[in-house]
Amino acid sequence: MAPMANTAPAVEKMEVDEPAKPAEEKEPPKDLNAIALENIKEHCTVLDKGDIHSVARVLQVLPKTRKQCNVEVLHRLITNQIPSPSLHKDALLAWIPCSVSVAMEVDTKLAPAPAPGSSAIKSPRPARKPAGASPESELYIHLLVLLYLLDQNRLDDAKKCAEMLISRADSIDKRSLDPLVAKGIFYLALIYERQHKLHELGCFLNSRLRTATLRRQRESQAVLIYTLLRCYLINKQFQSAAKLVSKVTFPEGANNNDLARFLYYQGRIKALQLDYIAAAGYFLQAMRKAPQEAAIGFKQNVQKWIIVIGLLQGEIAERSIFRQPIYRKCLHPYLELTQAVRLGDLAKFNAVVKHHAPEFENDETLTLIVRLRQNVIKTAVKQISLAYSRITIEDIAKKLGMNNESETEYLVAKAIADGAIDAVISCDSRDGKRFMRSSETVNVYSTTEPQTHFDSRIRYCLELHNQAVKALRYPPKNKCDVESIEAQREREQQTRTGQAHCAVTFAFRNWNSLKRWRTKTMRISKHAMLRMWQRVQHALDAAMGLGSRFPPIVPAVAMAGCEPSAKAPGSSYGIQELINDMRTLLGVPKHRTSKPRKVTRKFSFTRLLKPTTDLVTCPSCGSIHHSDTICGTCYEKIHQLTNEIKRKMMSYNPYKGERQDKQVFVKFANDNIDDGVLNGKRIIEMEKERPTWFKKLF
Numbered sequence: 001m002a003p004m005a006n007t008a009p010a011v012e013k014m015e016v017d018e019p020a021k022p023a024e025e026k027e028p029p030k031d032l033n034a035i036a037l038e039n040i041k042e043h044c045t046v047l048d049k050g051d052i053h054s055v056a057r058v059l060q061v062l063p064k065t066r067k068q069c070n071v072e073v074l075h076r077l078i079t080n081q082i083p084s085p086s087l088h089k090d091a092l093l094a095w096i097p098c099s100v101s102v103a104m105e106v107d108t109k110l111a112p113a114p115a116p117g118s119s120a121i122k123s124p125r126p127a128r129k130p131a132g133a134s135p136e137s138e139l140y141i142h143l144l145v146l147l148y149l150l151d152q153n154r155l156d157d158a159k160k161c162a163e164m165l166i167s168r169a170d171s172i173d174k175r176s177l178d179p180l181v182a183k184g185i186f187y188l189a190l191i192y193e194r195q196h197k198l199h200e201l202g203c204f205l206n207s208r209l210r211t212a213t214l215r216r217q218r219e220s221q222a223v224l225i226y227t228l229l230r231c232y233l234i235n236k237q238f239q240s241a242a243k244l245v246s247k248v249t250f251p252e253g254a255n256n257n258d259l260a261r262f263l264y265y266q267g268r269i270k271a272l273q274l275d276y277i278a279a280a281g282y283f284l285q286a287m288r289k290a291p292q293e294a295a296i297g298f299k300q301n302v303q304k305w306i307i308v309i310g311l312l313q314g315e316i317a318e319r320s321i322f323r324q325p326i327y328r329k330c331l332h333p334y335l336e337l338t339q340a341v342r343l344g345d346l347a348k349f350n351a352v353v354k355h356h357a358p359e360f361e362n363d364e365t366l367t368l369i370v371r372l373r374q375n376v377i378k379t380a381v382k383q384i385s386l387a388y389s390r391i392t393i394e395d396i397a398k399k400l401g402m403n404n405e406s407e408t409e410y411l412v413a414k415a416i417a418d419g420a421i422d423a424v425i426s427c428d429s430r431d432g433k434r435f436m437r438s439s440e441t442v443n444v445y446s447t448t449e450p451q452t453h454f455d456s457r458i459r460y461c462l463e464l465h466n467q468a469v470k471a472l473r474y475p476p477k478n479k480c481d482v483e484s485i486e487a488q489r490e491r492e493q494q495t496r497t498g499q500a501h502c503a504v505t506f507a508f509r510n511w512n513s514l515k516r517w518r519t520k521t522m523r524i525s526k527h528a529m530l531r532m533w534q535r536v537q538h539a540l541d542a543a544m545g546l547g548s549r550f551p552p553i554v555p556a557v558a559m560a561g562c563e564p565s566a567k568a569p570g571s572s573y574g575i576q577e578l579i580n581d582m583r584t585l586l587g588v589p590k591h592r593t594s595k596p597r598k599v600t601r602k603f604s605f606t607r608l609l610k611p612t613t614d615l616v617t618c619p620s621c622g623s624i625h626h627s628d629t630i631c632g633t634c635y636e637k638i639h640q641l642t643n644e645i646k647r648k649m650m651s652y653n654p655y656k657g658e659r660q661d662k663q664v665f666v667k668f669a670n671d672n673i674d675d676g677v678l679n680g681k682r683i684i685e686m687e688k689e690r691p692t693w694f695k696k697l698f
Contacts, residue, residue: 036068040077040144044137052176055136059179063294066147071097074148077141088138091164092145095157135172139165139180146187155191162188175217182219189227199235202228209248222254222262229265241269252470260289264302271309271368280309281460300330301363307334308368311341311375333359341372344380347401349373378415385421385438386651392435393425412436443647620693634693641691648684668694 043058043065075096082089142165149158165184169177185208192198205228212220225248232241250262267282283306290299307317321327322335333356340349353360353369360366380400384391397408415421422439444450615624618631625631645666662682667673668690 032068033070033072036065036073037076039068040065040073040141041081044081044134044140047136047140048134050134050136050174050176052178055176055179058140059183062143062147062183065144066151069144069148071148074141074145077144081141082138088142088164088168092142095145095149095154095161135169135174136176136180139169139177142168143180143183146184150187150191155195159188159191159195162191178217179219181217182223185220186223186227189231193230193234198231202231205231213248218251218253219255219258221251222258225250226258226261226265229262229269233265233268238269238272241265242273245269256289257291257295260286260295260298263289264298264305267305267309268364271305276309276313280306280313283309296326300327303327303331304334304363304365307331307338308365308372311338311372312368314375314378316342337369337372341376341379344376344383346373346376346380349376374411374414377411378418378421381412381415382421385423385436388436388438390435390437392433394433396436409434443643637691638693641694645684645686648686649682 043061046054046058075093078089078092078096082092142161146158146161146165149161162184166181166188169181169184185205189198189201189205192201205224209221209224209228212224225244228244229241232238232244245266250259254262263282263286267279267286270276270279270282283302287299287302287306290302303321307321310317317338322331322338333352336352336356337349340352349372357366360369377400381396384396384399393405393409393412396412397403397405400408400411402408409425412423413425416423416425423436424439425434425436427434612626614627616627617624618634621631621633623631623633649664662680664684665678665681666684666686667678668686668688670689
């Protein structure tokens with residue numbers, strides 16, 4: 001009988017059986033003001049140490065703290081951190097509205113106590129007892145108020161706040177306050193600049209610089225130097241700026257941001273003095289000293305000056321610079337300017353300068369861009385001299401778009417005098433027209449120009465190494481973590497003495513065993529010697545308890561002498577008598593080998609010279625060379641001929657390194673080739689016969 005199917009209905013679970021899923025608890029919103037207040041209080045705790053390095057560490061995160069400051073945070077910070085009976089506190093509270101902050105304090109003070117059954121939420125940080133603020137934390141709060149007023153564009157209140165900050169620091173006269181005073185001077189100059197009154201601050205900055213130099217306040221001295229330079233450059237006092245740079249010495253331990261600003265202003269001064277090489281060096285150093293992620297505006301401004309200085313030096317900036325995201329928009333006018341200078345198109349250059357003149361004037365580079373007109377003309381003349389071996393001045397004027405032939409001849413003569421082109425201006429005897437005749441291009445590697453470039457690069461690398469060494473921070477001299485040479489020698493001497501003492505003690509105690517190993521002929525077998533030294537090694541390990549700290553003892557024992565003589569009755573037998581009878585020497589390998597000894601072993605004249613057997617004779621020139629290399633004399637001939645052919649090929653192109661527009665055929669003096677083969681090809685004629693190794697199918 002087949003089993004019956006189960007027709008009972010399925011039992012459904014009741015709702016009570018399933019546990020109720022708790023609703024997802026949403027995290028309460030974080031109080032950003034409370035977090036910011038706690039962070040600033042932590043900064044004040046660090047500043048209370050009174051260390052100048054602590055002040056520098058707190059100021060490193062000042063841009064992040066500046067974004068977190070608002071009215072509520074500043075009011076509660078001033079109320080809690082600065083003691084009440086203080087005119088300084090009243091002045092700060094006068095600049096910060098207190099309506100919202102007082103309500104917050106009342107809410108916290110009048111909050112009802114939690115019920116006995118409820119759990120009160122405790123603060124994760126322990127409550128601090130109100131105490132008197134240190135001068136560092138007090139001026140730090142003052143600086144935060146100054147930044148808030150500056151962000152709110154309340155320039156008059158910010159000006160009073162900055163002046164009060166500087167006077168307050170002067171009254172305290174503490175060296176650790178120097179970074180805070182430097183920040184106050186920097187923002188005071190910024191406020192005067194926004195009010196277009198920076199020229200009124202020159203006397204104050206000069207007097208402060210004199211005081212900071214005498215007191216050796218590095219932070220204030222650095223800020224005052226580049227602030228004075230900016231004041232002079234904005235007011236067009238270029239002679240005063242150059243004189244200031246020549247008289248002052250920038251502090252070596254200054255911040256990288258301050259050093260980058262100083263190098264930037266130095267580059268601008270050198271550029272206005274027509275010293276383009278020094279200006280380019282200063283701008284590149286300023287770019288390297290600038291922060292990698294931040295200070296985008298500063299890097300954009302420096303990059304504009306680098307491009308213009310490079311054009312004045314005859315260098316074209318790489319296209320990848322203009323394609324970077326942070327430079328793509330701001331450097332678009334300079335890209336068009338670079339293209340005009342590269343092509344030597346005078347009409348396009350004038351159009352670009354006229355169209356982007358307001359932007360160039362705003363960047364303060366218009367003075368240098370106007371000087372580029374001579375470079376554009378030089379570039380055009382250089383291209384003409386490379387394309388034509390002889391061309392009249394009239395044709396040059398037409399190509400440049402100039403109407404005056406006398407001015408054109410003057411520009412060509414100036415280009416020849418400056419060394420931009422290698423040509424001469426002469427007069428045709430038949431029609432009296434003046435023309436320019438180009439000379440053959442000279443290989444630049446045969447001149448001293450590569451040596452000059454290498455010298456400048458090596459000098460830069462050495463200077464960079466010296467700056468890196470000066471930037472190192474060494475540990476204090478009172479800590480001696482490294483063992484001195486005398487202590488190391490004494491420790492090794494004690495180790496050797498202990499080993500010798502243990503070995504001799506073991507030998508004295510086991511004299512009978514050693515005596516039985518000696519034969520009548522004073523010869524000891526090899527196996528017996530090895531077993532003896534193994535026992536000595538185990539005895540040393542057991543006696544000293546050092547395990548494998550010392551290297552194993554090598555069997556280096558020499559025994560000599562006759563049988564011990566009979567001793568007189570009553571005489572003692574000690575260690576000295578044992579050594580005299582056995583003549584035992586224990587040899588232990590050294591821990592290390594000195595470097596001079598290694599060099600002597602490797603390069604000593606006593607080493608045998610290995611003969612060379614893989615030398616062959618070249619069948620072409622008869623020189624001797626290794627079998628796995630080519631002949632050096634033949635390779636030099638090939639190298640010279642290749643360079644000569646390359647030099648002649650490159651003389652046809654306006655730019656070196658471009659591909660040839662025609663197929664090249666090298667023709668020697670003894671070649672007999674049909675004219676049909678040479679049609680449509682560029683012929684490179686050589687004034688010598690074809691070598692035997694130079695194939696015709698080149």
